[in-house]
Amino acid sequence: MKISLKTLFALSATLLTSTALADNSSRPDSHAPISIMGDHTHDEGEWMVSYRLMTMSMADNYIGSNKVSAQQVLQNFMVSPESMDMDMHMIGAMFAPSDDVTFMLMANYLSTSMDHITRMGMNFTTETSGVSDTKLGALLNINKDGNSASHINLALSLPTGSVKEQDQTPMGYARLPYPMQLGSGTYDIEIGATHTEFFEQSSWGIQGKQLFRTGYNDLDYRLGNRFNLNSWYAHNLNQSVSLNTTIAYTNQRDIKGQDSALNPMMVPTARTDLRSGYFWDFALGANFKLNGHQRLAIEVKKTVHQSLDGPQLGHDWAATVGWQYAF
Numbered sequence: 001m002k003i004s005l006k007t008l009f010a011l012s013a014t015l016l017t018s019t020a021l022a023d024n025s026s027r028p029d030s031h032a033p034i035s036i037m038g039d040h041t042h043d044e045g046e047w048m049v050s051y052r053l054m055t056m057s058m059a060d061n062y063i064g065s066n067k068v069s070a071q072q073v074l075q076n077f078m079v080s081p082e083s084m085d086m087d088m089h090m091i092g093a094m095f096a097p098s099d100d101v102t103f104m105l106m107a108n109y110l111s112t113s114m115d116h117i118t119r120m121g122m123n124f125t126t127e128t129s130g131v132s133d134t135k136l137g138a139l140l141n142i143n144k145d146g147n148s149a150s151h152i153n154l155a156l157s158l159p160t161g162s163v164k165e166q167d168q169t170p171m172g173y174a175r176l177p178y179p180m181q182l183g184s185g186t187y188d189i190e191i192g193a194t195h196t197e198f199f200e201q202s203s204w205g206i207q208g209k210q211l212f213r214t215g216y217n218d219l220d221y222r223l224g225n226r227f228n229l230n231s232w233y234a235h236n237l238n239q240s241v242s243l244n245t246t247i248a249y250t251n252q253r254d255i256k257g258q259d260s261a262l263n264p265m266m267v268p269t270a271r272t273d274l275r276s277g278y279f280w281d282f283a284l285g286a287n288f289k290l291n292g293h294q295r296l297a298i299e300v301k302k303t304v305h306q307s308l309d310g311p312q313l314g315h316d317w318a319a320t321v322g323w324q325y326a327f
């Protein structure tokens, strides 16, 4: 992979011209299942814009891989979370100044809602919504031919999401715990690698990514690092539809430092040492190639195993729909 000054100068020239698509990009499975980001690169001069909506649902408290009841959580805390729903709108852009490098931008808008029960038996819900963190990325090609493609994934996450969200709780209008905040508050770095193999009617791919948090945010904490591994298989039904299946592993670490506005005795979500754990997801999806430029995709994901340092709300399921337009 080489990123020369020449390729950077080429950027301005290629803004005005549009070059032809190559080989694999015409297949429905040339893009990974829609929940996987930074899975493909583009050819010189090519642009892509995309929109994704992901809806995610969390339910049940876990200690290790066992579910525990809200009553058990309430033996040690004043409040127990019961469930959480999250909607994320993601707007993305990709641009390749050369065949070797593809730049990415992803802006996110997040809405979350968490249901709780108190020791007194009262239910309440907290909600937040707003802009989340913004990701700038670069995909560096290692190789790309008709049969396989590999690239390095690099990204910088900018702290555009708030870490000071508040809402009405039984304790008054107060700062919400860590999982309800919109961003990390820190500059985060993601490093990963992606490899895809293509066959006549099918393909498979694997992508590993490690997210490192740097420094501490305005409230003197930083979220835990996160490792994510996705592997997928796709089968083309015809020239415009592919079905895919994904197995994903995520490992999340604890928070360092703490937000002094949160009381760790109140609710497990305010505890910095009850954030770590790992979970396995299984997903089924489909990619649809509408014409030379547009794609639609859908994916439904179910968490099949998790082990959490808890009590901590478990992952349940997620669904993603997306639209992509390349030109």
Ligand SMILES: [Cu+2]
Binding pocket: 040, 041, 042, 048, 094
């Ligand atoms: Cu793209």
